Amino acid sequence: MALIVHKYGGTSMGSTERIRSVAQRVAKWARAGHQIVVVPSAMSGETNRLLGLAKELMPQADSAEAQRELDMIAATGEQVSVGLLALALQAQGQGAVSYTGWQVPVKTDSAYTKARIQSIDDARIRADLDAGRVVIVTGFQGIDSQGHITTLGRGGSDTSAVAVAAAMKADECLIYTDVDGVYTTDPRIVPEARRLATISFEEMLEMASLGSKVLQIRSVEFAGKYRVPMRVLSSFTPWDIDIAEEARSGTLITFEEDEKMEQAVVSGIAFNRDEAKVTVLGVPDRPGIAYSILGAVAEANIDVDVIIQNVSHDGKTDFSFTVHRNDYHRVLDLLNNKVAPSTGAASVTGDPKICKVSIVGIGMKSHVGVAARMFRTLSEEGINIQMISTSEIKTSVVIDEKYMELAVRALHKAFDLDAPLPA
Ligand code: ASP
Numbered sequence: 001m002a003l004i005v006h007k008y009g010g011t012s013m014g015s016t017e018r019i020r021s022v023a024q025r026v027a028k029w030a031r032a033g034h035q036i037v038v039v040p041s042a043m044s045g046e047t048n049r050l051l052g053l054a055k056e057l058m059p060q061a062d063s064a065e066a067q068r069e070l071d072m073i074a075a076t077g078e079q080v081s082v083g084l085l086a087l088a089l090q091a092q093g094q095g096a097v098s099y100t101g102w103q104v105p106v107k108t109d110s111a112y113t114k115a116r117i118q119s120i121d122d123a124r125i126r127a128d129l130d131a132g133r134v135v136i137v138t139g140f141q142g143i144d145s146q147g148h149i150t151t152l153g154r155g156g157s158d159t160s161a162v163a164v165a166a167a168m169k170a171d172e173c174l175i176y177t178d179v180d181g182v183y184t185t186d187p188r189i190v191p192e193a194r195r196l197a198t199i200s201f202e203e204m205l206e207m208a209s210l211g212s213k214v215l216q217i218r219s220v221e222f223a224g225k226y227r228v229p230m231r232v233l234s235s236f237t238p239w240d241i242d243i244a245e246e247a248r249s250g251t252l253i254t255f256e257e258d259e260k261m262e263q264a265v266v267s268g269i270a271f272n273r274d275e276a277k278v279t280v281l282g283v284p285d286r287p288g289i290a291y292s293i294l295g296a297v298a299e300a301n302i303d304v305d306v307i308i309q310n311v312s313h314d315g316k317t318d319f320s321f322t323v324h325r326n327d328y329h330r331v332l333d334l335l336n337n338k339v340a341p342s343t344g345a346a347s348v349t350g351d352p353k354i355c356k357v358s359i360v361g362i363g364m365k366s367h368v369g370v371a372a373r374m375f376r377t378l379s380e381e382g383i384n385i386q387m388i389s390t391s392e393i394k395t396s397v398v399i400d401e402k403y404m405e406l407a408v409r410a411l412h413k414a415f416d417l418d419a420p421l422p423a
C-alpha cells in the first residue's frame with residue numbers, strides 16, 4: 001500500500017463528464033489498496049471567469065484590501081471542484097471527503113495572490129485516509145495567520161499538490177494533465193519532439209523557468225527541496241487503463257544524476273517570448289554603475305533576467321538587460337526619467353520583440369563545446385545572437401522574435417532530439 005497524491009488540472013476537471021472520469025480513475029487507485037489524496041484545480045476557465053468578474057468591478061485591484069478580495073473570489077473555483085469530485089466518488093460507492101485550504105489547514109504567508117505555503121497540518125487528512133476515504137484538498141489556496149484566505153498565484157495547484165505530498169511524505173505525486181509528459185520541446189513547433197521518460201529535477205527547474213509551461217516552477221522547487229518523487233502524466237488515457245502501465249507512463253522527475261549522465265548532452269530546448277530588451281547607452285564606466293541602474297530597477301520591483309555590460313570606449317559603456325514584457329514600458333520610463341539623468345547616460349533604447357531560446361541538459365556539465373555547437377547552428381541559419389547567458393546546465397540566447405521557431409527547430413535537430421530514442 002502506498003500513499004499517493006494525484007493532481008488534476010483544470011482541463012481534466014473541465015466538465016461533470018471529465019470529473020466523473022477522474023473519479024473513476026481515482027477509485028481504481030483506491031481499490032488497488034492505495035491511500036489517495038487528490039488536489040484538483042478549478043474547472044478550466046473558472047479562475048479566469050471569476051477574476052474577470054472582479055475586474056469589471058475594479059479594473060486595477062492593487063491595494064492590499066482589494067487583493068484580499070481577489071483571493072476570496074478566486075479560491076471559490078477550487079471549492080466547487082473538490083466538492084464535485086467528492087460527490088462523483090461517493091456516487092460510485094467510494095468514500096470521499098473534500099476540504100478547502102483553511103479546513104486542512106494549509107498555512108501561508110499573507111502575500112495575497114502570490115502567497116507561499118508555510119505549513120500543512122496533515123492530521124485530519126490522515127484520519128480520513130485511515131478510515132478508508134479518498135481525501136480531496138483544494139489546490140491553489142491556503143489561509144494566513146490572521147485567518148484570511150490566500151491564493152498561491154496562477155497555476156498554483158501544482159505547488160499545492162507537491163506541498164501536500166511533501167508534508168505527508170507521500171510515495172509519489174502524480175501530476176495529471178492534458179499532455180502526456182514533458183517533451184524535448186513544444187510539439188506545436190517541432191512535430192518530431194518526443195516525450196522524455198525521465199528528466200532530472202535540475203533540468204525540469206530550468207525548463208519550467210525558461211517558459212515550458214507544463215508545471216508551475218514553484219512546484220518543481222518544492223519537489224527539489226523535499227525530494228518529492230513527481231510524475232507528469234495524462235488524464236486523457238482511458239480511466240480503466242492498467243494501473244501498472246499507468247504508474248510507468250508520462251515523465252518521471254528524478255533526483256539521480258548519474259543515470260542521466262550517460263544520456264543525451266542536451267535534454268530539451270526551451271523558449272520564452274515574454275521578455276523585452278532594454279539598453280542604456282553611453283553610461284560613464286565607473287564603479288557602482290551596474291548598481292545605480294539595476295538597483296533602481298529592483299527598487300521598482302521589476303525582475304531582470306539576462307544582463308550584458310560591454311567593454312568601455314573612452315570611459316563610456318553600454319548596458320543591456322531583459323525584463324518581462326509586461327514591465328517594458330515601466331522600465332523604459334524609469335530609465336529615461338530617472339536612471340539616465342542620474343548616471344549621465346547618453347540615451348536609452350529598447351526592443352520588445354525579442355525571445356530567449358535555451359538548450360538545457362545535465363550532460364552539459366561533462367561535455368565541452370556544447371555552447372559552441374549551439375552558436376554554430378544559429379549562425380548556419382543566419383540568426384543573429386543579441387545576448388548570451390549560461391549556467392552549468394543551460395545556455396540561453398536572446399534573438400529576434402521572428403526567428404524563434406526557426407532557432408528551436410534547428411537546435412532540436414542539431415542536438416539529435418529529432419531522432420527516436422534508442423530502444
Ligand atoms: N485555478 C488556478 C488557476 O487557474 C490554479 C491552478 O489551476 O493551478 O491558476
Ligand code: MG
Pocket residue numbers: 009010155158
Ligand atoms: Mg496548471
